[in-house]
Amino acid sequence: MNDSVVEIGSRAGALPPATARLSDVAAHAGVSTKTVSRVVNNEPNVRPQVRERVMLSVVTLGYRPNAAARALVTQRTHQIGLITTASSLYGPTAGLFSLEQAAWKAGYALTLTTVREPSEGELAEAIRYLLARGVEGVIISGATGVLHLAPSALAGMPVVSTSPVSDAAPNHVVVDTDQSMGARAAVRHLYDLGHRRIAHIAGPLSWHAAVQRRDGWLRGMKDAGLEPGPVVEGDWSAKSGHEAAFSLDRAEVTAVFVANDHMAMGAIRAFTEKGIQVPGDMSVVGFDDVPEAAYQMVPLTTVRQDFVAGAERSVRELVQLIENQPIETTSIYLPTELIVRDSTASVIALDTA
Amino acid sequence: MNDSVVEIGSRAGALPPATARLSDVAAHAGVSTKTVSRVVNNEPNVRPQVRERVMLSVVTLGYRPNAAARALVTQRTHQIGLITTASSLYGPTAGLFSLEQAAWKAGYALTLTTVREPSEGELAEAIRYLLARGVEGVIISGATGVLHLAPSALAGMPVVSTSPVSDAAPNHVVVDTDQSMGARAAVRHLYDLGHRRIAHIAGPLSWHAAVQRRDGWLRGMKDAGLEPGPVVEGDWSAKSGHEAAFSLDRAEVTAVFVANDHMAMGAIRAFTEKGIQVPGDMSVVGFDDVPEAAYQMVPLTTVRQDFVAGAERSVRELVQLIENQPIETTSIYLPTELIVRDSTASVIALDTA
DNA sequence: CAGGAAAGGACTTAGTGCGGG
DNA sequence: ACCCGCACTAAGTCCTTTCCT
Numbered sequence: 001m002n003d004s005v006v007e008i009g010s011r012a013g014a015l016p017p018a019t020a021r022l023s024d025v026a027a028h029a030g031v032s033t034k035t036v037s038r039v040v041n042n043e044p045n046v047r048p049q050v051r052e053r054v055m056l057s058v059v060t061l062g063y064r065p066n067a068a069a070r071a072l073v074t075q076r077t078h079q080i081g082l083i084t085t086a087s088s089l090y091g092p093t094a095g096l097f098s099l100e101q102a103a104w105k106a107g108y109a110l111t112l113t114t115v116r117e118p119s120e121g122e123l124a125e126a127i128r129y130l131l132a133r134g135v136e137g138v139i140i141s142g143a144t145g146v147l148h149l150a151p152s153a154l155a156g157m158p159v160v161s162t163s164p165v166s167d168a169a170p171n172h173v174v175v176d177t178d179q180s181m182g183a184r185a186a187v188r189h190l191y192d193l194g195h196r197r198i199a200h201i202a203g204p205l206s207w208h209a210a211v212q213r214r215d216g217w218l219r220g221m222k223d224a225g226l227e228p229g230p231v232v233e234g235d236w237s238a239k240s241g242h243e244a245a246f247s248l249d250r251a252e253v254t255a256v257f258v259a260n261d262h263m264a265m266g267a268i269r270a271f272t273e274k275g276i277q278v279p280g281d282m283s284v285v286g287f288d289d290v291p292e293a294a295y296q297m298v299p300l301t302t303v304r305q306d307f308v309a310g311a312e313r314s315v316r317e318l319v320q321l322i323e324n325q326p327i328e329t330t331s332i333y334l335p336t337e338l339i340v341r342d343s344t345a346s347v348i349a350l351d352t353a
Numbered sequence: 354m355n356d357s358v359v360e361i362g363s364r365a366g367a368l369p370p371a372t373a374r375l376s377d378v379a380a381h382a383g384v385s386t387k388t389v390s391r392v393v394n395n396e397p398n399v400r401p402q403v404r405e406r407v408m409l410s411v412v413t414l415g416y417r418p419n420a421a422a423r424a425l426v427t428q429r430t431h432q433i434g435l436i437t438t439a440s441s442l443y444g445p446t447a448g449l450f451s452l453e454q455a456a457w458k459a460g461y462a463l464t465l466t467t468v469r470e471p472s473e474g475e476l477a478e479a480i481r482y483l484l485a486r487g488v489e490g491v492i493i494s495g496a497t498g499v500l501h502l503a504p505s506a507l508a509g510m511p512v513v514s515t516s517p518v519s520d521a522a523p524n525h526v527v528v529d530t531d532q533s534m535g536a537r538a539a540v541r542h543l544y545d546l547g548h549r550r551i552a553h554i555a556g557p558l559s560w561h562a563a564v565q566r567r568d569g570w571l572r573g574m575k576d577a578g579l580e581p582g583p584v585v586e587g588d589w590s591a592k593s594g595h596e597a598a599f600s601l602d603r604a605e606v607t608a609v610f611v612a613n614d615h616m617a618m619g620a621i622r623a624f625t626e627k628g629i630q631v632p633g634d635m636s637v638v639g640f641d642d643v644p645e646a647a648y649q650m651v652p653l654t655t656v657r658q659d660f661v662a663g664a665e666r667s668v669r670e671l672v673q674l675i676e677n678q679p680i681e682t683t684s685i686y687l688p689t690e691l692i693v694r695d696s697t698a699s700v701i702a703l704d705t706a
Numbered sequence: 707c708a709g710g711a712a713a714g715g716a717c718t719t720a721g722t723g724c725g726g727g
Numbered sequence: 728a729c730c731c732g733c734a735c736t737a738a739g740t741c742c743t744t745t746c747c748t
Contacts (some may be wrong), residue, residue, distance in 0.1 A: 066720050
C-alpha cells in the first residue's frame with residue numbers, strides 16, 4: 001500500500017513536504033480522518049485535548065487542506081470571476097483592487113479575465129473559461145455597452161455588472177455609479193456659472209458609461225431649457241480629448257463637459273494651444289476625479305465617483321446571489337459628487353457671435 | 354443508486370443543468386467513462402464515429418469537466434497567483450492585464466491578491482492564501498523592497514517577482530525593467546543638454562523600483578563627474594511631486610529627474626506656480642511614459658518601460674519554473690527607452706548663484 | 707492466431723456527510 | 728458527547744479485455 005507516503009511525511013526533516021494529507025495527520029495524531037476534518041473546520045464535538053493534539057500534528061506535518069478535494073466534495077469553490085476590459089484606463093482599474101479586497105473579506109478569491117472588446121463572442125468565451133474554472137459567480141466591469149448575453153452561456157450563473165443585459169436574466173444585478181446624475185450635476189454647475197452654450201466630449205459610445213454620461217448631459221441641458229451644444233466622441237484617452245477640443249468652435253461654446261478626466265486634460269491642453277484660456281475663456285468639467293486631477297496646471301473641476309463603494313456593493317450583491325439570499329433590487333446606482341476646482345469659472349461676457 | 358441524477362440529466366428540457374457528469378455522458382452515449390475522457394481530452398484510440406457520438410452527448414447534456422475533480426486527480430490546477438499592491442498607480446496596473454493575457458495564452462488562470470504594504474507578514478499571508486487556493490506559482494509585483502520571504506512559507510513554490518529576495522530561494526526568478534539604466538539615460542540626456550545641477554524627486558524608498566531609479570540617477574551623476582543635486586522623496590502621487598518641487602531651490606538646480614510621470618506632472622505645476630518656466634527655466638524628465646504624458650500642457654520627456662514585455666517574460670519564466678524546465682538566468686532586466694518631448698531643453702544661461 | 711487499435715473496469719485522489727457505537 | 732468507518736464527490740491512470748483484421 002502507500003503507507004510509504006505516510007512514512008515520508010512523518011519522517012521529513014526541517015522542511016515538511018507540502019504533500020501531507022488529511023490521512024497523514026490522522027495517522028500522526030492517532031485519530032480518524034473525520035476527526036481531523038472536524039478540527040480543521042472548527043466543528044464541535046472534539047475534546048480540547050484531542051483538538052490540540054491534532055493541531056500539533058497539523059503544524060508539524062505542515063498540513064494544508066487541498067482546495068480541489070474540498071471543492072469536489074462540498075461543491076463550493078469560493079471563487080468569483082472578474083471579466084474586465086484589457087486597458088489601463090483609470091475607471092476599470094480603480095475598482096479592481098477594491099473588488100479583490102471586498103471579495104477577500106467575503107471569503108472569495110478573484111479570478112481575473114480580460115477581454116479586448118466586450119462583444120458577445122468574447123464575453124461568452126470569457127464566461128466559458130471562468131465556468132470551466134469553477135467560479136460561482138461573475139462580475140463584469142469596464143467597457144461594456146448593454147450586454148447581450150445568451151442565457152444559455154451563463155447557465156444560471158450569478159452575474160453582477162455595471163451595464164444592464166439585454167434580456168432580463170434571473171440571476172443578474174446591475175451595480176453602477178449614477179453616471180447620468182453626475183453628468184446633470186456638471187451641467188447644472190456650468191449653468192449656475194452663467195454658461196448657456198455647453199458642448200460635450202463623449203467617451204466611446206460603445207461603452208454604456210459613455211452613453212449614460214452623454215444622455216445625462218442631454219437631459220441636463222433640456223432641464224435647463226438649453227439647446228445642446230455640439231458633441232464630439234473621443235476614446236477616453238488624453239489624445240482623443242486633445243483632438244476633440246480642436247474640432248470645437250470657440251465662438252459656439254463657453255464650456256465643455258468632458259466624459260472623463262484624461263480627455264479633459266487633453267482638451268485643456270488643446271484650448272491653451274489655440275490661445276483659449278481655461279477657465280477664463282472656457283470652462284471644462286471632467287469625470288472620475290483621478291488622483292492627479294487636482295494637480296494639473298489647471299486643477300480640474302470634475303465629477304467624482306466612488307469606486308470603492310461600487311466594488312464593495314458589487315461583491316455584496318454577488319455573494320447574496322450565490323448564496324441564494326433574497327435581494328432587494330436588481331439595479332443599484334451609486335451617487336456621485338461634484339468637485340469644484342479651477343477649470344470652471346463664471347462667464348464674463350456672453351458673446352454669441 | 355443515484356441513477357436518478359442521470360435521469361434528470363438526460364430528461365432535461367431546453368436548458369440542460371450544469372450538473373452533467375462524465376458518467377452521465379458515458380451513459381447517454383453508451384460508452385464507458387474512460388472513452389468519454391479520451392474524447393474530451395483529445396486522446397487517440399477512439400473511432401471517429403464513437404468520438405462524434407460522444408461529442409454529441411457532451412453538447413446535448415451541456416457537459417463541462419469539473420475543474421476540482423480534474424485538479425484533484427492530476428495534481429495540477431493550472432492557476433497562478435498574483436500578489437500586487439492595492440493601489441491604482443500606473444505601474445502596477447499597467448502590467449496587470451498583460452499578465453493576465455500572457456497567463457491565459459500559457460493555459461493558466463490568474464488569481465488576484467492584494468496587499469497594502471508588502472511587509473513580510475502581509476506577503477506571507479497572501480502566499481498562504483494562494484497556496485490554500487492551490488496555485489502552482491506566484492508572481493509578486495508592485496510595491497516591494499527587497500523581499501524577505503521565509504523559505505518555509507513558500508514551501509518551494511515557484512516565484513517570479515520584480516524585486517530580489519533576501520535569501521536566494523531556489524525557485525525564484527527576478528524580472529524587472531532596468532530601472533537603473535533608464536535613470537542613467539535620463540541623466541545623460543539632461544547632461545547633453547548642458548545641465549550640471551540635476552535634482553531628483555524619488556519615489557517612496559520602501560519600493561525597490563524607487564531605490565533603483567535613485568541609484569541610477571546617482572550613478573549617472575557620478576559617471577558624468579557631477580555633484581548630485583538634492584533629493585526629495587515623494588510617494589508617486591502628483592500631489593507629492595507638487596510638494597517636492599516646492600522644496601527645491603531654483604538657484605541650485607536647472608533640471609529635475611523625477612521618478613515617475615505623475616510626480617513629474619505635479620512638479621511642473623509647482624514650478625509654474627512659482628513662476629519657473631518648464632522647460633525654459635527648468636527641465637523635467639519623468640519615468641513610465643503614461644498614456645497622457647504626451648498630452649500634458651508641457652508634453653513630458655520621460656523614460657518608457659515596456660510593461661507588456663515584462664508581463665510576458667514573467668509568465669514565461671514562471672511557467673518554466675512550474676513545469677520544471679531549465680531556466681537560463683535568475684534575474685532578467687528589460688531595457689527602457691528615453692522619449693524626448695517638450696519638458697526638457699538646453700540650458701541657456703548657467704547661473705550658479 | 708498473432709498483433710494492434712478500441713473500449714472497458716477497478717482503483718486512486720483528498721476531503722466531507724451520515725450513520726453507528 | 729465524542730469519535731470511527733464507510734460511502735460518496737468527479738475525474739484520470741493503469742491495466743486488461745475485446746474486437747477486427
